[in-house]
Amino acid sequence: MNKLKVNLINCYGISGLSHEFDFSQVRANIIYAPNGIMKTSLSNTFSQLSNGEEPKEKLFNRKVSCDIDIDGERIKPEEILVIEPFNPSFDAKNLSSLLVNTEKKKxxxxxxxxxxxxxxxxxxxxxxxxxIKKNDIESVFCSDVGCRDIFEAVRWLQLSDLANASYNELQYQHIFDDKVLALLSEQEVITCIEEYINRYNELISTSSLFKKDVFSPSKATAISLLLKKESFFEAEHKVILNGRDIIVDSHELFDSIFEAEKRELLSDPRLKVINQKLLTGVASVKVFQSILEKYPEIAAELSDINNFKKVIWCTYYLEKKEIFDNLLSLFDANKQELEAIENEAKLEETLWYQTVDVFKERFHVPFTLDVESHINTILGTAAPNIVFKFASESEGDIKFDRGQLTSLDVLSVGERRAMYLLYVIFEFKARQANGQRTIIIVDDIADSFDYKNKYAIIEYLKEMAEEKLFRMLVLTHNFDFYRTFQSRVLTDSSKRSASYIAQKELDKSISLLNGGDNYVSNPFDFWRRNFSNNPAVIVAMIPFVRNLIEYREGTSSNGYLLLTSLLHIKINMDDVKRNTRNLRLSDLEVVISSTINNLSFSPMVDKSCLVVDYIYDTANDLCETPVVNEVRLENKVSLSIAIRLKAEDFLWSKISDKSNINGMQTGKLYDRYISEFCSPPSDEEKMIKNVLGQVILMTPENIHINSFMYEPLMDLSVYHLISLYQSVCKLN
Structure with missing residues (x-):
């Protein structure tokens, strides 16, 4: 798994992306993608493929093309695992393999x-x-007859005599439907059932063939079936029935006598009236109504629903006796050895424990973990159900399954994220155990974690990157995470080939720029070494050096104040050298070289040039460049400085109040302009206000690189800065 080739057209928000990722040097590649570029769309594309589906373009219904190959072959769904930033419902699909001892299971x-x-x-x-649904049959059967497993339940059926052969066509689900049971619990229906049973028993007591609590019509049916099975009449035996003079010598005669008696009993006028009332009571349940019409005698069973359920199961046993008995015989024949293996499994440790230990070593949460039905889970005969235990000195331990714990809403956001990571680790371990080679798409898994857990995640990803079965494509819009991953997971030799920064081109397609060079991971060192004749670097050094002076000398030093005059348009200053329009490159060189040893301009630089003009020229050159590298921080800083200076130039030229401003100059100039010209604003002033509003919104963070944290600039497109600079130039 060395080459992952991706060719995408109109896959979610990706209009175009073509790239080959190389895992031959290192098993992990990382992409830094500013917000809105491609990260989520790429993750969604792989997620769809992992589910055996094709990606989509949801907004405009454009034609989609998606070709993703691994070493020249189409990638398979099972070879993809997408880890989202946070998915509280994520389950490890292969969790059961962690809990199964392979040899014992075999x-x-x-x-x-x-x-x-x-x-x-x-x-x-x-x-x-x-x-009944196949998946529910075993649990319903065992519950109805009061047994813990299907084998005990079958053994109970063997010893029972509740079967009624005349019920063999009755379907459990139609009789014991929830709506039917609800109706049968209504008082009016219960009264009808009681009346029916009382009258039914009265008729039974007057019959010469039947006797209450001793010999019922259902018993007669059972006897008939038994006589047929044993060929009783074929052996020329005969039967004398109470109240009948005739000698019964055939099955047909036996059945006809009892059927006639049964018909006469059920045709009793009073019984019919009661039965009709009962039918009326449940008329809304059409299927059950038709059953009751066909088998009126089941009304006598409805007074004890639980017993009636057992009667039905016993009847099914009578119908399929051989299959029931065969199951129990097989179980009994192997029971002793099965129990011996199960006893061994009680003490068994599997990959489950190793996974939990990995989790506990890295993350701190208020619960411990275990699995219910431990034996069956370890042996692979039952699906695992993870339980979370909370300890209390006073109340003792309490436990919840994952669904209960989620519904209680007692975990903090961080603890929920940690629990999510637990399931991610399960999936990693399970794929290792199954020998499943996998392309793992890691989509900002450390997003919103504190730094301690963020580093723990990176260390674990490093371990996974060393696993021969896995290849990782890590996506992030957190530049600090990006640089940390580079330094801790990628080697110096692999950074260049395995780390990228996503850039959206003018045609909306996505390019992946090399993100492993020093000007990305350590731009300030690159600036120091490439300072002398690179205009963008020279301009970008202004706020950088200003920060160094602030940390070393404070904000009242001459160097700090001079550089401030190059980040704002300063006029009417007492010290003429602090007026922006008086400062030349020679002045800038003196401040920079006195702050950072051995830094000076190249002889090719015209030191007599005004710094503000040099800044504008640098910005103009960037605007005229056909393709500007998104990765180069100095380009964005230079444009940001030029945008602010152009905006302040415009504001100073318009406002009447020319008094000096200390602190937050751009914002205060903007307020002066608004109060003087924009109440109410004209259409032109609305346009100006919109452009200046964008300047106020984005330039402070882009210029002042506080504490050398420059992620805001990495998120901002250089083409947006070019467009804003051109808009501000038009104001002037």
């Missing part, structure tokens, strides 16, 4: 295979009979 699976196949066959049959 032995366990060998024994369990035939059991699982038999269980699967039974569930398919029960799904056909009951219409």
């Amino acid at each position: 032995r366990y699976d060998l024994l369990y295979k035939s059991i699982l196949e038999s269980k699967k066959s039974l569930i398919i049959e029960l799904n056909n009979l009951s219409k």
Whole structure:
């Protein structure tokens, strides 16, 4: 996995991007992308591919083209893992592999295979009979008969005699539907059921064939089935029935006698009236109504719903006895050895513990972690459910699963992010365990973390970058993170080939500029070494040196005040040398060389030139350059200085109040202009106000590089600065 080739057209916000990432020297590449350039769009593109779907262009419905290859072959969905900045619902798809001991699972699976196949066959049959969802059958079955697992439940069925063969076509889901059960709990319906059962029992007590609590119509059906199965009448046996003179010598005669008695019983006028009332009560549940019309005798079962559920399961057992019994036989045959492996699993440590230890070493959270159904999870027969435990000296430990913990909203934002990282680590470890080679797209995973955790994340990413199966493409709009990642993860030799800065070109396509050179990672050292004849660097050194003087001598020193006159248009100063229009490059050279040893201008520089004109010329040259490198900090600083000076030139030329200003000069000049000309403003003044408002908004941070933090400039497009400079020039 050495070459990742990306060719994208109209993929979300990316109108065009073509690049080949090289992982041959180092297994991680990093892209710094200013806000709004391409970071989220690239992440979304890979995310769609990881789900087996194609990326989209949502705004204009343009035609999309997406070709991403790894070593010349189309990348596969399973080879992609996208780590978002923060996704509270993220789950490690391969988490179960962390909790499974491979050797024990192999032995366990060998024994369990035939059991699982038999269980699967039974569930398919029960799904056909009951219409309960396959995934729910086992839990519903065990709950209804009061057993902890399906094997105990089948054993219970074997010992039960509740089956009613005449119910073999009844579908559990239609009888015990939630709406039906709700209706059956209504008092009017309960009264009807009680009336029905009382009358039904009265009729049973008067029958010569049936006897209350001893021999019911359902028992008669069961006897009939048994006689048929055992070929009772074929062996020329005969039966005498109470109250009947005739000798029964065939199945047909046996069934006809009991069916006639049953029909006569159910045709009782009073019973019919009650049954009709019952039907009226549940008429809104159409399916159940039709069942009740076809099987009126089930009304007698409705007084005890829980028992009726057991009757239905026993009836299904009667219908599919062989499949039920086969499952239990297979389980009993292997039970002893299975239990021995399960007992070993109780003490087993897996990759799960290693992952949790990694997490605990790096992040501090108020909870510990464990897994429910430990044995089954370790053996791979149950999905893992992670529980979070909180300790209390007075109340003891309490625990929640992830859903409960999220709904309680008790974790801080940082703790939630840490919990998210836990699942990210799970996914990394699981892919390692599965031997899955992966391109990992890391999208600002350290965003909004404190510095301690940010460095911990970088150290962990460094470990993952050393994993042979993984290749990482890290995306960030945090320039400090970008430089830290470069210094801690990338080697000096790999910085140039593995780090990029995204730039949006004039045609809206994305270019990835080299971001590993010294003028990116350490621009001030580059300025010092390339100072003498580079106009943009000479201009950019003005605020840099001014900061150094401020730290060393304070704000009242001559050097500081002189350089301030080159960052603002100063007029009518008592000291003529502090008037901006009097300062020449020779004056600037003296201040810079006295602050930083061995720095002087090249002989090719005309030192008699006014500094303000030199600044404007430098900005004009940048505007005329066809392509300006977004990465070069000195270009942006020079443009920012020129923008402010041009704006102040315009403001001084317009306002009547020419008195000197100390501190926040641009803003105060702007206020003077607004109060004098813009109440109410004309259309032209609205335009001027808009341009000047942009100047006020962005130039202080871009010029004053406080504490040498220059991320705001990295986020700002050089083309925006060029456009703003040209707009300010038009004002003058």
